[in-house]
Amino acid sequence: MKILTFTGSTPAEAFKKAKMEIGEDSLLIETREIQKKALGKAALYEIVIGIEEDKIPANYFKAKKPLSQQKSLREESEDILYDISSAAKQISKISNVTTPQFEYPMPKQSQVYYEPKELNEIKTEINKLTDKVKIIQNMFWDEKSPDIEAQIPPEFAEIYRLAAQSGMNKEHLNGLMRVTLEHMPLKMRENSTTVKRYFQTILRKMVPIRMETTPNTGAKKVIMLVGPTGVGKTTSIAKLAARYSFLMQKKYKVGLVVLDTYRIGAVEQLMQYARMMKLGIETVVDPPEFSTALESLKYCDYILIDTMGSSPYDKKKIEKIYECLNANNTEYHVDVVLVMPSSIKYEDLKVTYDNFSSLGVDTLMFTKLDETMGFGNIFSLAYETRKPISYFSVGQEVPEDLVCASGDFLIECLLHGFNGSKV
Ligand SMILES: Nc1nc2c(ncn2[C@@H]2O[C@H](COP(=O)(O)OP(=O)(O)OP(=O)(O)O)[C@@H](O)[C@H]2O)c(=O)[nH]1
Ligand SMILES: [Mg+2]
Numbered sequence: 001m002k003i004l005t006f007t008g009s010t011p012a013e014a015f016k017k018a019k020m021e022i023g024e025d026s027l028l029i030e031t032r033e034i035q036k037k038a039l040g041k042a043a044l045y046e047i048v049i050g051i052e053e054d055k056i057p058a059n060y061f062k063a064k065k066p067l068s069q070q071k072s073l074r075e076e077s078e079d080i081l082y083d084i085s086s087a088a089k090q091i092s093k094i095s096n097v098t099t100p101q102f103e104y105p106m107p108k109q110s111q112v113y114y115e116p117k118e119l120n121e122i123k124t125e126i127n128k129l130t131d132k133v134k135i136i137q138n139m140f141w142d143e144k145s146p147d148i149e150a151q152i153p154p155e156f157a158e159i160y161r162l163a164a165q166s167g168m169n170k171e172h173l174n175g176l177m178r179v180t181l182e183h184m185p186l187k188m189r190e191n192s193t194t195v196k197r198y199f200q201t202i203l204r205k206m207v208p209i210r211m212e213t214t215p216n217t218g219a220k221k222v223i224m225l226v227g228p229t230g231v232g233k234t235t236s237i238a239k240l241a242a243r244y245s246f247l248m249q250k251k252y253k254v255g256l257v258v259l260d261t262y263r264i265g266a267v268e269q270l271m272q273y274a275r276m277m278k279l280g281i282e283t284v285v286d287p288p289e290f291s292t293a294l295e296s297l298k299y300c301d302y303i304l305i306d307t308m309g310s311s312p313y314d315k316k317k318i319e320k321i322y323e324c325l326n327a328n329n330t331e332y333h334v335d336v337v338l339v340m341p342s343s344i345k346y347e348d349l350k351v352t353y354d355n356f357s358s359l360g361v362d363t364l365m366f367t368k369l370d371e372t373m374g375f376g377n378i379f380s381l382a383y384e385t386r387k388p389i390s391y392f393s394v395g396q397e398v399p400e401d402l403v404c405a406s407g408d409f410l411i412e413c414l415l416h417g418f419n420g421s422k423v
Contacts, residue, residue, distance in 0.1 A: 002053050005116070007034065007046045014047045025055040034119060046119075155192045156180075159199045159415075166414045168376025169346050172383060176202060200415065204407040207379055210363045210388035212404045214250065215301050222294065222303045222332045226321055226359055227339035228352060229309030232367035232393050234266065236339060237306045238273040240391075242399030244302045245277060255297030256281040257305040259290075259324060270306050273398070287320075287327035294330045305334070312355035322359055335362045337390060342366045346377040353385055361385075367393035370401075375414040394418065 004022065008014030011031045018026060030048040037043035156177065163173050180199050181189070188194040215221045223240070225233040237256065245254045256279055258270050267283060274281040280300065282293035297303050310317030325334060338361045340352055353361070364387050366378050382389050389410070395401030403409060412419075 001050050002056060003029070004049045004051065005046050006049065007044055007119070009042045009044060011045045011047055014045050018047065018049050022049070022051055022056055022060055026051040035123070046116075153189070155189055155195050158192050159196050162415050163199075163376060165374060166376030166379070167346060167374035168414075169380035169384070172380050173376075176206070196415075200411055203379070203411045203414065207382050207407050207410055208386055208388040209405050209407050209410075210390045212390070214248070214252070220298075220301050220303065220332060221335065222305070223335045223337060224305035224307060224321075224325075225337050225339050225365070226307050226318075226356055226361075227309065228312055228341075231309065231339050231341045233309060233339050234269050234273075234306050235396065235398060236365065236367065236391070236393050236402070237270065237304050238277075239393065239399045239402040241273065241277055241279060241302075241304055243402060245279065247399060252301035253299060254279050254302045254304065255300035257284060257290075257293045257297070257303060258282070259284050259305060259307045259321065266306075266308065284324060287323040290324040290327050291329050294328065294332055303332070312352045315355075318356060318358065325359065336360055337363050337365050338387075339365045339367060340381075341368045341371075342375065342378050342392075343368050343372040344377070346380045349377055349381045350384065353381060353387075357385075361387055363388050363390035365389070365391045365393070369394045369403075369413065369418050373417060375410060375418070379410060379414055 004018070004026075006014045006018040006021070008017055014031075015028065027050040028047060029050050032046045032048070033043065034046050035044035160173070160177060163176070164170075176199070180195070180202055184195070184198050188198055225237055227233055241254045241256065244252045254277075256270060256274050258267050258281065271281060273279075280297055282296055284290050284293050294303060307321050308317055310321075325336070328334060336359050338353065338356050338359075340349055344352075353364075364382060364385075366389065369375070369392050378389070381387075389405040391405055392403040392409070393401060394403055
């Protein structure tokens with residue numbers, strides 16, 4: 001009788017291997033636990049099988065390399081290291097706990113703890129290999145790495161592609177990847193689903209959000225929307241006015257101020273909304289009138305201020321708004337919301353932000369989410385400027401196409417696109 005040994009992460013797995021390699025005519029002699037299951041390390045079992053020599057399939061020994069052709073364990077390991085992905089895969093495979101395909105009665109566990117010398121050598125080599133893989137993985141994310149994209153580990157490829165396609169700033173994306181790799185538990189890196197979940201959690205933590213709050217009794221909120229032309233400021237003012245005066249649990253008193261007196265059409269547009277919702281409205285031509293307009297709406301809980309759209313490069317118009325804010329001698333703090341379309345690239349958002357930042361931007365509002373595919377630009381601007389996002393506008397309809405900002409909503413859009421039905 002020939003005595004053979006097989007290993008597996010469960011006795012069932014080892015037994016299955018034995019059956020595949022030498023067939024059914026074998027006898028189970030003993031089962032040993034070689035390595036205990038521990039955090040990040042699967043258990044290892046060895047079974048001892050007895051089989052009549054003539055029952056051993058002819059190809060069983062042929063499959064093994066003759067000793068002369070076998071490389072030492074060290075050489076084999078060096079070869080694998082050149083191919084990082086297969087090395088990582090091998091390690092993942094070894095440490096994976098597989099579910100047994102079938103059950104068989106387990107004999108009483110041996111009291112004698114015996115570990116063959118070769119198995120010890122293999123374990124030592126695996127540990128060395130794991131460490132080398134870790135070092136190489138970390139090297140991938142070195143700042144000096146010439147082409148980071150070409151070296152993304154396979155499990156990270158999907159999430160990297162999604163984030164890169166979203167228009168996220170490259171530096172942010174690579175930084176994020178580095179953080180994910182540094183802090184993500186090794187065990188989670190083996191599979192793209194857990195990588196994605198971990199990445200999503202980090203993204204959510206990185207994006208600043210201003211939760212909507214309502215004014216305390218006696219206090220009021222004064223909100224001014226500023227931004228480039230045609231981005232949806234007036235439409236958003238109408239949506240907010242409707243939200244505060246009709247759509248919330250408490251119905252607030254809302255007043256409107258329009259600073260855009262250059263264009264008759266602009267005033268008329270807001271006047272129409274004011275008439276429809278029966279709201280007070282004041283117009284401001286010169287900066288000193290700004291405080292008067294606020295005072296005359298002091299009975300309101302919310303005062304919403306619409307401004308003239310100005311190209312980010314039109315310093316004069318931005319200055320005019322600044323003069324109004326500067327002339328505010330009321331007790332009310334004006335919350336400045338910079339409105340920008342989500343359909344422009346990160347670099348243009350940044351230029352817009354820089355040019356309006358002299359107004360003391362408090363929060364960001366992004367419009368036209370329904371007209372874009374990528375949302376990484378929004379993420380990057382909020383992350384870069386550390387300015388929280390307060391609202392999203394997701395269509396032309398007043399009042400329904402307005403969403404209070406949330407990290408979950410933005411990250412969902414970023415990774416899977418905007419889905420109007422989920423709003
Ligand atoms: N698709 C889409 N269109 C929008 C959205 N918000 C506003 N719009 C449309 O954008 C156009 C301009 O909207 P306005 O509200 O007039 O923009 P504005 O920023 O006040 O423009 P100016 O006053 O000229 O600077 C209108 O046709 C709106 O219906 C949105 O979220 N999605
Ligand atoms: Mg307007």
